[in-house]
Amino acid sequence: MDSHAEDYLLIDRFLAGDEECFGTLVKKYQNYVINIVYSLSSNFQAAPDIAQEVFIKVYKNLLYFKKESAFSTWLYRITINTTYSFIRAKRELFVAVNTSAEPLRITKGSLTELEEKERRQLVQEAIGSLPSKYRTVLVLKDIEGLSYIEIARILKCRLGTVESRLSRAREVLKRALSSIAGKDGEI
Amino acid sequence: MNCHKVKKLLPRYVDNELADAETLNRLATHLKTCLSCSRELNSIMVLKKLVSGQERLQAPDDFLARVKDRLKPEPQIIRLEWVPEAGILAKWLIPVPVTAFLVLAVVLFGSIKREMAAEQKSYFDPFNTEMILSPSML
Numbered sequence: 282m283d284s285h286a287e288d289y290l291l292i293d294r295f296l297a298g299d300e301e302c303f304g305t306l307v308k309k310y311q312n313y314v315i316n317i318v319y320s321l322s323s324n325f326q327a328a329p330d331i332a333q334e335v336f337i338k339v340y341k342n343l344l345y346f347k348k349e350s351a352f353s354t355w356l357y358r359i360t361i362n363t364t365y366s367f368i369r370a371k372r373e374l375f376v377a378v379n380t381s382a383e384p385l386r387i388t389k390g391s392l393t394e395l396e397e398k399e400r401r402q403l404v405q406e407a408i409g410s411l412p413s414k415y416r417t418v419l420v421l422k423d424i425e426g427l428s429y430i431e432i433a434r435i436l437k438c439r440l441g442t443v444e445s446r447l448s449r450a451r452e453v454l455k456r457a458l459s460s461i462a463g464k465d466g467e468i
Numbered sequence: 469m470n471c472h473k474v475k476k477l478l479p480r481y482v483d484n485e486l487a488d489a490e491t492l493n494r495l496a497t498h499l500k501t502c503l504s505c506s507r508e509l510n511s512i513m514v515l516k517k518l519v520s521g522q523e524r525l526q527a528p529d530d531f532l533a534r535v536k537d538r539l540k541p542e543p544q545i546i547r548l549e550w551v552p553e554a555g556i557l558a559k560w561l562i563p564v565p566v567t568a569f570l571v572l573a574v575v576l577f578g579s580i581k582r583e584m585a586a587e588q589k590s591y592f593d594p595f596n597t598e599m600i601l602s603p604s605m606l
């Protein structure tokens with residue numbers, strides 16, 4: 282059975298009263314959801330809470346889920362919307378969280394590990410500074426590894442829109458990251 | 469295939485979205501000989517690697533338990549069921565105690581005033597200042 286059919290079956294059984302099936306869905310998708318939330322929000326501390334919120338919405342709305350799309354498409358859409366409403370609501374708090382980000386510790390690990398951590402932080406900052414429509418497409422493509430068609434379905438837009446937003450995202454990111462990518466002499 | 473066409477196809481190539489074998493072939497042929505397009509390909513690949521190399525988070529072990537906790541009905545949710553009736557409640561039930569209180573207050577105040585007047589009449593001593601300021605009279 283493919284993943285989509287399996288999801289539909291779990292949903293049917295959940296709606297018929299088998300609560301365990303909801304747990305199975307959560308376990309199956311929790312890491313995807315948490316990572317999308319984190320990549321879009323850059324908020325490490327809040328990511329699990331926002332992801333929980335996503336699944337609460339799923340629980341309450343599964344009854345209205347029409348099997349016109351894959352469950353994952355619907356779930357990713359809820360994840361993106363929930364994350365952006367959180368960002369809008371907590372914008373001020375976000376600034377506080379980001380500026381008080383814990384300093385890098387040198388006690389453990391080699392210098393290259395430290396550099397790696399710094400680099401990841403810079404990349405995350407650069408992703409976070411992208412306008413949301415570009416950020417979303419970039420995260421779904423390069424972090425989640427979804428196909429153009431899957432992204433188009435999630436965002437309810439045309440394939441060409443996905444492609445142009447992705448190109449734009451990469452252009453902006455390339456400029457923002459030229460200093461660190463320049464170390465490899467590749468960008 | 470010219471540079472313009474190749475550069476347009478490069479993101480699809482990097483993203484594994486080019487399925488057509490002939491297009492792939494012609495693209496590869498061009499890349500072998502064109503430095504400009506190869507550089508652009510490399511640049512997209514490095515960027516993609518940087519972004520996709522971000523740390524993956526793991527959901528905490530108690531993730532599902534926390535979701536279930538938050539789904540448990542709380543007393544507040546039960547109270548929420550009364551919300552649609554709140555208008556009716558406000559219309560009928562709130563004025564009742566308020567009116568009752570006001571009536572009671574008027575009656576009580578009236579009787580206290582009368583008592584005070586009675587007390588003042590019977591015990592008032594113009595030479596006893598202590599009595600005038602006694603808290604029981606205020």
Ligand SMILES: [Zn+2]
Nearest residue numbers: 471474502505
């Ligand atoms: Zn060329």
